[in-house]
Amino acid sequence: MAERFDPALEPNEPNRHGYIVEIDPANSVSRPRKHTALGRFKHENCEMVMARDGHIVAYVGDDEREKHLYKFVSSGTYRPVMDNPSRLLEDGILHAARFDDGGTGVWLALTPDATGMDKAEICINTRLAATAAGATTMDRPEWVAANPQVAEAYCCLTNNKDRGKSGQPVNGVNSRPNNQYGQIVRWISARGNHASRNFKWGLFVMVGNPNVHQDAYAGSSNITSDNMFNSPDGLTFDSQGRLWIQTDGNYSNTGDFSEMGNNQMMLADAGTSAICRFLVGPKECEVTGVTWSPDHKTMFVGIQHPGERHPHTCHFPGDGASVPRSSVIAIEKAGWLGLGRAVVG
Incomplete structure (x- = not known):
């Protein structure tokens, strides 16, 4: 083991991990860039958009029970000709979301005045900063996706068996105790600007099992x-504004999860909230990316840890391998009927 990973020799090593890191796959000699200003926590994806006023906005979720949803707003604005646009992510203000009951919300700036912490402490102990500012604890916020057609964004709140316990009260955006199914929240930025402080929110879908439950655990009407x-x-939007949902949950197919089957990928209409199943993964996998x-x-989809x-x-992938393995499948569109086939890579 390298000495840097021995906490007795290098006690600060853990503080160097847990950040968004940018790479340039088109440039093999480029150096990875660690964006500490986006906070240190258990990141899922990083969804970036350009606000109406030219500021770069990066949405990031913290995949842990009782943690928060974040938004970074750059200090500078994007210009078509820039030597290094990545530097826009080095200077700005990180915010954490407060979802108020009644469908309104506020992005709370994580500043020294709001948190009692200096800038370096906010970058390192971001969870403590969000808590100090009064951000809402969430049911494991994972991927965020921004609609390419309107100034709205969505976040998967995967599940939270501890919702309703001490420190994690039931509220509007996290409305079920022992939330084993999860939900997707949608928010619309004020004035159509992703950089705005205020937003309105609603639940796009409350996931559930209507075959087992007749109450809130049956899910929403869609x-x-x-x-x-x-x-x-x-969670990803395509260029046409279609919303794709991928799952990483309970695949027991018994009890509260009866008839749900394997993890899968769904296609949703952001306008009507209609959801349909697109594909089902192999046993005990996560469908991701x-x-x-x-x-x-051609669509490329990740199949992670089958079996x-x-x-x-x-x-899976059924090519004679002795053990199942993670793969990427290519789904090809063929013909005017839209019929296609899947290819494992």
């Missing part, structure tokens, strides 16, 4: 026996 799932995790070819005729608990029961 959940049915034909599309039910649990633990929304990955999605992107498209430039002509948008996680019982590898002898899963043979």
Whole structure:
């Protein structure tokens, strides 16, 4: 083990981890850039948009029970000709979200005045800063996705078995105790500007099982026996404004999760809130990550840790390998009917 990873020799080493790191895949000699201004916590994705006034806004979730949702707003503004646009993420203000009951919310600036911490402490102990500022504790905020057509964004709140216990009160945005199914929250920025301090929010979907429950755990009205799932995790908009939801949850298919099956990928209409199932993954996998070819005729989807608990029961990708393994599948569109096929890479 390298000496830097021995806390007895280098007690500050843990503080160097837990940040968003930018790489340039098109430049093999570029150096990775650690963006400490975006905070240190258990990041999922980093969703960046340009606000109406040119500021760069980065949304990031902290995938842990009782933690927070964040937004970074750059001090500078983007210009078409810049030597190093990445520097916009080095100077700005990090905010944490407060979701008030009644459908309104505020982004709380994590400044020394608001937190009682200096800038370095805020970058290192970001969770403590958000708590000090009064941010809402959330049900494991994971991926954030911004709608390319309007100034709204969505976040997967995966689940939280501790909701309702001490320190994690039931409230509007986290409205179920022992929240084993999760939900997706949507917020609309004031004045159509992602850099705005204020927003309005609503729940895009409350996930549940209507085959087992008749109360709040059955889910919202856009959940049915034909599309039910649990633990929304990955979240991405395509260029046409369609919302893709990926899950990483309970795949036991028994009890409260009866008939939910394996983890899956859903397609949602942001306008109508309609949700339909697009694909189902192999046994005991997480479906995570999605992107498209430039002509948008091929979709690439990540299949992570198939056969996680019982590898002898899963043979994905089915090419004669002795054990299942993580893969990327390519789903190709073919013909005017939109029919296609999946290819494992």
